[in-house]
Amino acid sequence: MHGRVKVRTTEEERARKEKERQEKLKIYKHAMQQIFHKRKEGELDKNLLELTGKVLSSNPDIYTLWNIRREILIILKKADESEEEMSQLYDAELQLTEYCLKINPKSYCAWHQREWVLTTRANPNWEKELSLCNMYLKFDERNFHTWDYRRFVVSQCKPPLKDEFDFTTDKLMDNFSNYSAWHYRSKMLVELYPDVEGGRPIEDSHHKHELKMVQSAAFTDPDDTSAWFYQRWLLGAVKTNIEVAVYTVSPLKTTVAFSKPVNQTYVASKIRLFINNDLVNGEWQSCSGNQYDVLWIFKHNTDVTDSLDVKMEYDNENGDVQKIPGVKQNGNTYVGKGEIDFQRKYSKPVIEELINQLDSCRQLLAMEPDNKWTLLTTTVFLHCIDAKQYHKEIIENLHTLKTIDSWRAGYYDDLITKWSLEDQLAIDYKSDSIDFKIKFDDKITSLPHLQYYSHCENVDLSNQNLSSNVLASLELLQNCKKLSLANNQLTTLQRFPNLNLEELNLTGNNDLDQEELEVFKKNCNYSVIF
Amino acid sequence: MSMYSVLMNNIKMTLNPKDVIISIDRPKILLLKKHIDYLAKYGTDQDDYEYNMTEYLRMSGIYWSLTAMELMGASDRMPKDDIISFISTCQNKESGGISACFPHDPHILYTLSAIQVLTMYNRLDAIDVEGVVKFVASLQQPDGSFYGDIWGEQDTRFTFCAVMCLSLLHRLDAINVDKAVEFVLSCMNFDGGFGSKPGSESHAGLIYCCVGTLSICKRLDALKVDALAWWLCERQLPSGGLNGRPEKLPDLCYSWWVISSLKILNKMRWVDKERLEQFIMACQDPDTGGFSDRPGDITDPFHTLFGVAGLSLLGNSKIKPVNPVYCMPQETIDRLKLKPQML
Numbered sequence: 001m002h003g004r005v006k007v008r009t010t011e012e013e014r015a016r017k018e019k020e021r022q023e024k025l026k027i028y029k030h031a032m033q034q035i036f037h038k039r040k041e042g043e044l045d046k047n048l049l050e051l052t053g054k055v056l057s058s059n060p061d062i063y064t065l066w067n068i069r070r071e072i073l074i075i076l077k078k079a080d081e082s083e084e085e086m087s088q089l090y091d092a093e094l095q096l097t098e099y100c101l102k103i104n105p106k107s108y109c110a111w112h113q114r115e116w117v118l119t120t121r122a123n124p125n126w127e128k129e130l131s132l133c134n135m136y137l138k139f140d141e142r143n144f145h146t147w148d149y150r151r152f153v154v155s156q157c158k159p160p161l162k163d164e165f166d167f168t169t170d171k172l173m174d175n176f177s178n179y180s181a182w183h184y185r186s187k188m189l190v191e192l193y194p195d196v197e198g199g200r201p202i203e204d205s206h207h208k209h210e211l212k213m214v215q216s217a218a219f220t221d222p223d224d225t226s227a228w229f230y231q232r233w234l235l236g237a238v239k240t241n242i243e244v245a246v247y248t249v250s251p252l253k254t255t256v257a258f259s260k261p262v263n264q265t266y267v268a269s270k271i272r273l274f275i276n277n278d279l280v281n282g283e284w285q286s287c288s289g290n291q292y293d294v295l296w297i298f299k300h301n302t303d304v305t306d307s308l309d310v311k312m313e314y315d316n317e318n319g320d321v322q323k324i325p326g327v328k329q330n331g332n333t334y335v336g337k338g339e340i341d342f343q344r345k346y347s348k349p350v351i352e353e354l355i356n357q358l359d360s361c362r363q364l365l366a367m368e369p370d371n372k373w374t375l376l377t378t379t380v381f382l383h384c385i386d387a388k389q390y391h392k393e394i395i396e397n398l399h400t401l402k403t404i405d406s407w408r409a410g411y412y413d414d415l416i417t418k419w420s421l422e423d424q425l426a427i428d429y430k431s432d433s434i435d436f437k438i439k440f441d442d443k444i445t446s447l448p449h450l451q452y453y454s455h456c457e458n459v460d461l462s463n464q465n466l467s468s469n470v471l472a473s474l475e476l477l478q479n480c481k482k483l484s485l486a487n488n489q490l491t492t493l494q495r496f497p498n499l500n501l502e503e504l505n506l507t508g509n510n511d512l513d514q515e516e517l518e519v520f521k522k523n524c525n526y527s528v529i530f
Numbered sequence: 531m532s533m534y535s536v537l538m539n540n541i542k543m544t545l546n547p548k549d550v551i552i553s554i555d556r557p558k559i560l561l562l563k564k565h566i567d568y569l570a571k572y573g574t575d576q577d578d579y580e581y582n583m584t585e586y587l588r589m590s591g592i593y594w595s596l597t598a599m600e601l602m603g604a605s606d607r608m609p610k611d612d613i614i615s616f617i618s619t620c621q622n623k624e625s626g627g628i629s630a631c632f633p634h635d636p637h638i639l640y641t642l643s644a645i646q647v648l649t650m651y652n653r654l655d656a657i658d659v660e661g662v663v664k665f666v667a668s669l670q671q672p673d674g675s676f677y678g679d680i681w682g683e684q685d686t687r688f689t690f691c692a693v694m695c696l697s698l699l700h701r702l703d704a705i706n707v708d709k710a711v712e713f714v715l716s717c718m719n720f721d722g723g724f725g726s727k728p729g730s731e732s733h734a735g736l737i738y739c740c741v742g743t744l745s746i747c748k749r750l751d752a753l754k755v756d757a758l759a760w761w762l763c764e765r766q767l768p769s770g771g772l773n774g775r776p777e778k779l780p781d782l783c784y785s786w787w788v789i790s791s792l793k794i795l796n797k798m799r800w801v802d803k804e805r806l807e808q809f810i811m812a813c814q815d816p817d818t819g820g821f822s823d824r825p826g827d828i829t830d831p832f833h834t835l836f837g838v839a840g841l842s843l844l845g846n847s848k849i850k851p852v853n854p855v856y857c858m859p860q861e862t863i864d865r866l867k868l869k870p871q872m873l
Contacts, residue, residue: 002781004828006815021579029582036633062586064634067681112683142775144731151729179776183731186720225764225776233720236757261751290871292751407766410799411759418756445799469796472872 031055035068044072049089053096060100060107069093070116083122090121098132105136111145115152126157141171142180151184161192176217179226186233198347201237208353210234215357219364222373231377235354235384238344241317242266245294245340248455248479249273249310249326250333252500254282254298255478256312257451259340261292272313275302287475294451295476310334329434333479335455340429342422344384354385372405383419391423395442410445413465417444425452434479438464450476462486462505471495485509486529493520506530548777549767556812556825560841562602562848565834568819569595570607572831588631589620589640593647594835600650600859601838601850614656617644625668626661627679637679638669642691649698650862659699666692667704673716674709675727685726686717690739694856697746697868711749714740722757734765734774738787742855745794745870755795755873762788763800770805771824781823782813786836789843790854796873803844810840 009017031051038048049072052065073093077086094117100110118124133150136143154164165188171181193206202210211234217227245257256271264284273280282300286293310326326334346354358381364374379397382390395416402412420440428436429452436456438444443465450473453459459480466488475497477483483501487508493516506512507530521528572595573581584591592613599605619632620640627636628644641662648654669677669692676688689710696702716728717740723732724740737758744750765772765788771780772788785806792798812825813833820829821837835857842852851860855870863870 002823003779004822006822006826006828018579022577025577025579025582040633059583059586062634063637064586064629067635067679070681108683108685112681116681142778144725144733144775148726148730177777180731183719183721187729229721229761229764229776232757232760290748290751292749407768407770407802407805408763408800410797410801411763414797414800469799 028055028059035065039068044068044075046072046076048072056096057099058103060104060110063109066109066113069113073120087121090117093117101136105140105143106145108145111149114149118156124156126153129153130157130159137171141175141178144180147180147184161188164188165192172213172217176220177224177226179229182226182230186230199239200347201239202234204347204349207234207237207347207350211350211353211357215360218373218377219360222364222368222371225373228373228377232380235344235380238346243316243340244271244312244314244322244324244338245452246335246337246455247273247312247324247326248333248335249275249304250331250479251304253478254300254304255287255295255454256298257295257454257476259294261294262296263292264296267296270315273298273300274309274311274313275304276309277311278302287478295454295478297478304332304334306332308332308334310336312336314338327432329432329457333434333457335432335434337429337455340425340452342425343387346384351385354381357381358385370404372401375401375404387419388423388426391419394419413445414448416442417446418448420444421449425449428453434458436460446470447473450474453477455479457481460484461488462508464488466490468492468495472497474499492516496520501526503527503529548773548779549769550771550780550824552769552809552812552825557814557816558808558811560811560846560848561814561816561819564814564816564819565821565838566599566602566604566607566819568829569599569831569834570604585631586634587640589617589628589643589647590630591831592616593643594831596647596650597858598831598835598838600862601842601852602848603850605650610651613647614651614653617648618656620644621657621661622665623658623661625680626658626663626665628657628662628665635679636665638666638676638688638691638695639678641665642695645695645698646856646858649866650858652865654699663696663699663701663704666695670705670710672709674706674711674713676710686714686724686736686743687726687739689714690743693743693746697870698856698866700866702746707747711744711747711752714743715752718754721761722754722759723761732761732775734762734772734784734787734791737762738791741791741794742870745855745872748871750794750871750873753795755797759792759795759797759800762792762795763797766801766806770802770807770809772801772806772809779824780809782810782821782833782840783823783836785810785840786843786857789840790857793843793854794870794872798843807841807844807846810837810844813837 031054035048035051049069052068056062056065073089076089094114097110097114100107118129130153133146133153136146140146165185168181168185171178189206189210190201193203194201195203214227214231214234218231242262243259245259247256248254254273256267267284280300280302282298285297285299287295287297312324312326314322314324316322324336324338326336328334358378361374361378361381365378368374375397379394382394398412398416402409420442424439434456435458436453437460445465447470454476456477457479459477462484466485468491471493472495477499480499481502484505486505490506490509491511503526506528517530575581596605596608599608620629622629622636625636628641629636630640645662648656669688671677675684676692677684678688692705693710696704717724717730719725719732721732723737725731725733726736744752765784767773767780769780772784773780774784774787789798789801792800813821815822815829818829820834822829823833838849839852839857842849843854853860853863856863
């Protein structure tokens with residue numbers, strides 16, 4: 001029951017209404033009995049079409065009745081009903097669905113029946129269907145059934161894609177707050193205007209044009225959210241590759257971390273490990289046991305000893321062979337790092353447009369410093385243009401957003417964590433250290449990009465705001481020996497993964513259950529401090 | 531932007547036509563007993579108009595009521611034996627599929643509901659399980675998608691039904707899981723969300739179906755988690771309620787579809803749980819019992835389940851833990867040793 005407001009009625013009124021309903025119910029029950037009886041007797045005829053039509057006119061969601069109608073139409077067609085006769089029956093069927101859609105424009109059954117008729121009958125009139133969609137979208141521009149039906153019609157009569165793209169422009173010019181139109185537009189944009197040469201999802205001039213269009217929409221009414229989602233997508237529409245983050249070869253284990261999840265076929269065909277110039281054979285296993293993973297473990301029988309020449313080759317997505325040398329650490333461990341760069345790469349015209357728009361945003365913000373969407377957009381622009389240069393301002397803005405959009409404070413906390421870690425990673429990856437420690441003031445609330453630290457032996461996550469829901473992701477610390485989670489907000493250790501640690505520090509997590517801790521400690525073969 | 535438009539925007543914030551205002555006299559605490567009585571009574575009057583007119587979705591109605599009752603620890607108030615024999619009569623001997631109600635036609639929606647009810651009761655012996663497996667498998671198409679029945683309607687809801695149903699029966703081997711996943715992924719949109727078929731707009735209900743499918747198939751890696759979870763947390767409106775698409779009114783059922791998805795993605799902290807709880811509480815009807823879509827509307831078993839399940843996810847101690855993928859008691863999922871993927 002959606003959107004039915006409860007109204008207080010008098011006793012009389014209620015009694016009258018109840019009587020009316022009982023009458024209706026009697027008619028309904030009788031009709032249904034008749035229908036199912038006739039069906040059982042195999043009387044699939046025009047009379048049954050009439051009976052089911054009557055019930056459906058007021059209850060378009062009784063799916064079985066539509067099934068019965070299809071059975072009848074199929075039988076009549078087989079029974080050599082004349083083409084003209086069939087055409088009339090199909091027309092009547094379309095009329096019935098139109099009638100039903102007036103009662104319930106969201107009736108899945110009625111929409112599907114329409115599709116069925118048009119794909120079953122000879123010479124369907126697709127033009128007419130398209131204008132029907134136009135009309136329905138005037139009544140309700142967000143009915144997703146109508147949009148889905150429109151896409152079905154378009155898939156059948158195949159008008160030029162550009163016409164449909166222009167249709168979304170018209171719809172958006174009517175009302176920018178039409179998320180359905182933005183959605184449809186996104187689909188066509190990448191079909192019509194991909195950047196074939198540059199490998200980007202959208203060709204430059206169109207990318208720029210869309211950004212401009214979003215800007216005028218968003219500035220018309222900054223509190224309408226529709227355009228902002230489209231904008232965020234446009235800003236993310238850059239080329240990103242699968243990269244090797246880091247690999248570790250130790251006497252105990254060999255691991256390779258990637259920037260994105262990959263499957264075994266990918267790893268096995270793209271990665272080669274050489275020790276003293278000999279190709280190492282072995283088998284790849286995902287860290288999580290799942291089909292796709294960001295961290296892969298290489299099982300091999302080659303001894304990892306002192307003074308080896310360790311090297312990895314990766315056939316990267318640009319078609320080059322990337323050679324990553326392993327650098328020796330203490331205890332016969334070799335670590336090789338890929339190049340990391342979280343900065344999004346835009347073309348020159350797009351970046352110019354972003355800088356322009358940043359300027360407008362700042363002006364708007366000066367007048368209205370507490371507008372969530374303007375502030376968020378400003379912040380995202382800053383991050384897209386130069387995350388490193390604007391890092392401080394970005395983090396400050398996110399703190400402001402936490403207060404003015406407190407519903408989503410958790411989102412902004414995680415964004416602070418993620419972007420601060422990206423900033424730190426760039427520095428960490430320049431050194432050969434195998435220690436990981438948070439080096440910024442904000443306390444982290446989640447553990448993004450953790451595979452980038454899969455080579456670290458000492459991981460210090462103490463004095464943060466981590467809760468127990470991050471524990472499962474610690475699985476990525478496959479080479480960790482000393483782990484500190486001291487002074488966090490852990491409440492349970494249920495999802496703590498299996499790790500080959502030497503020491504785990506859990507002190508200062510005051511909500512951890514003492515009994516659970518004792519049991520946990522008993523099952524560990526490493527020292528647990530709490 | 532002029533002062534005038536700033537002012538206008540402020541007015542709009544307070545009088546947002548796309549949100550509701552929760553009046554001060556709405557319920558603030560859980561009316562557990564009322565809901566149990568409401569569901570126990572629902573359908574006992576065979577002449578009830580509403581009950582009769584919703585015959586075409588009876589099987590799902592039973593699932594909504596029983597699951598809510600299980601979560602509230604009151605499933606003994608449901609007529610167990612009647613329900614089980616009712617389900618037996620709804621299975622089609624030829625196809626193996628199950629209908630909403632005899633003599634309606636079998637459909638994957640009601641087949642799933644029946645399997646959910648029978649697994650909660652641990653009474654799969656009441657039907658021909660092999661028949662169900664055969665029926666579900668027969669609906670998979672070469673592109674990996676599933677039809678709802680023989681008539682060819684295609685929808686990601688049906689993929690979720692198929693995958694959930696077969697996993698409850700430990701028979702996922704009967705379908706091509708990789709293809710099913712491939713189809714779901716072909717429905718992914720610019721915002722990271724999913725619609726009912728390739729090209730369809732994102733919708734919180736269908737996002738739940740697709741995220742749930744990927745969770746059962748252990749392919750959550752394929753999601754654009756940050757974009758999707760951001761879109762989902764932006765469903766929360768000033769009233770605390772959640773809508774299913776941008777610029778739409780809040781509705782209680784979305785409190786389930788959005789936060790169960792966020793729970794699977796390990797991002798539940800991205801919404802304001804306290805304000806959401808207030809909205810859910812306000813959707814209770816203190817006179818009739820049950821929950822409605824919005825404060826002050828008529829209640830029904832559908833919204834009652836999603837109100838109860840939503841509160842369970844928010845950690846309400848009076849309600850048993852619910853599994854965010856199956857929307858069934860966690861104890862049932864544990865008994866079946868099912869481990870859907872969670873980030």
